[in-house]
Amino acid sequence: MTATGIPPAPAVTERPAHRDGNVLRWLGAYTTSMIGDSVYFVALSWAAARTGSAGQAGLVLAVGAVPRAILMLGGGVVADRFGPRRVVIGSDAVRCAVILAVAVLLLVTAPAIWLLAAVALVFGAVDALFLPSVGALPPRITAPGQLGRVQGMRGLAQRVATVVAAPLGGLAVALGGPAAAFGAAGVLFAVSLALLMAVRVRELPADGAAARGGTARRQLADGLRYIRGHRVLGPLTLVAAVMELGFAGPANIGLVLLADERGWGAAGMAWIVAGFGVGAGLAALLLTVRGRVSRAGAVQSWGVIAGSVALAGIAFAPSVATAAAAGLLVGLCTGLGGALIGALCQTVADPAYLGRVTSVMTLFTMGVAPLSYPVVGAAIGVWGMAPVFVASAALSAAGGVIGLCSRSLRRAELPR
Template structure:
């Protein structure tokens, strides 16, 4: 289906994203796909635990990260060459078919680790092209002046999917086992396809020389474009530093902290809920406001403030204090993440946006998770306090970079 061409809206005259049916269709597709992802991961982990040992289950859960990390840069090239909407529709169709096929096989026979591992590899491979394309879509479905609001709406969709997805997956497992949960995940992902087909997109001018260039040349051109850009290069570096300092403490580190302090699973759950509430509040703020002045400066300050809160989390004297600090971490991290995402999309040439998103996603989703086993081992050697403070310092470097690089510090979002 050919996408409809939409002219660029003049600054200040864009239809508010929360009242734009085109944006809302995209948001509905994205939300349904994200809920399906949450159900899928719960179904995969449950099925893997039932089929093998805990270590084997962990391997099945981790195997999808390998193709995602290796292929994501190439996925950005694919998104730019073929258009992000076509890539997202194709990716969701493949993911849906793969999950439903496994659901059908599990209905017929017991789960096998080889089948689950194969599904994880397929999912990770498709994610490598899906994620850059998803990141490139917002700038093509709305005007630049609405991108901060769209990032807020996207953040709310992610929080909603996280809250709803796991209980839905658990209910499906309880009623019909892993096969039912996989079937539900596939149907939720399938819902996104017709919605995406109905989304109108702003098309770029035709590139007559695209067929003459190799994918390797496109990748090199994209990396060179980022390296030369006065805002994007330091922005991606700031995002990477922030994620490297954030992922370890707020995932495995929080679990170990709760165990050491005797807070138990309930205490850790309250802290996670505090973080989610803070991140949701930041997303709601951007959704309502639609624009924040001095975006580059505010993002840098938010990263710095969030890093201080991360360090303080290790010294929280009680569950209540930890929940309050986690709330602050979520608020500042959610604000800086949404602003960085909006700056990334508004300052990148749309023709390069898939590759720009891929590079940023590789740092956030491909490399930053590698800090989790490192953080766990370091906590075992030196304790939670030093590791949280070190992680906070790494995260804070991202804020320092954002505030010290003049072009990034002065970067603004269009109205």
């Protein structure tokens, strides 16, 4: 046991990540945590809808996003200062305790809107600590040459969680109401916590050195300066941010409005979303099997551009089948691009800044990009479906163009 209380991992060898028990424990923890997140959201949605008005239910669901967005960057500072393993275990323990306490409380009393809103606020705040920390762990549990494969495995875990979580949450609600669903989410968080505690990590060179002194604000500013001045991370962050701003609106609210306008209904929208999922799953499987993609910096940029073109094509699809095929191409191209963005971040970032780098990336995908939903919805109402899809896709593709214009990013490679 080290002086910091972190159990050391043995020297990292080039063992394939999919055969490394340590990596598989981390992956299991990540997967069960994601499923728990989704089951929690089902429980919260159902309890809010049954307790208050539609407006109050919407407020409860939205309120959790506020602390997550506001505190996300601070979560990266905390991860770098205290170590991602310690922070991820502590935050997972808090999530488990809070959700199980709510489940017990709902067994003896009816849910109240104020209680559900408070739970959403606490959960969002803890998520702001958990997400940067869990994303900063892979370089500490595997060799650099396996980081691409780990990102592919992480993508597959996301697909599994998407397929499993909603039916599981719905079944729990059907059998025992919100209390059972909250209980199921709490058990999943408990499993995640147990797996995380069994993950062995190693100290990386300069771990924590850039986050030991100074105030949190100074550490955050230092991290942002580091990203901005880095020859690869700076443009890579810009690629991810611009891509998400263009992609998020059409891929979410846009598909709903498109399916309604074309008369495809919920089933048609489900087929398109399924196309997204299959494509993203294939991209993750490709990276998991290969472990490494040559010219990763250029490939991720071209993937963003190709996926953006396919996204624009959905608005012109004459049938559900054509739109689903376009959705598959979107998932395949952007899924590969997104996984390579994550792998490159893990590879090129100084370990002392990795929590802050992860928090910035997560903020754009989970905090800033959803702000485009009402803008896209309003724009479709004014200008129509096709112009808005094309404009959004052009914005998303601009992210890939930015990547290609950066010589350092274009030539960036994953380690062998």
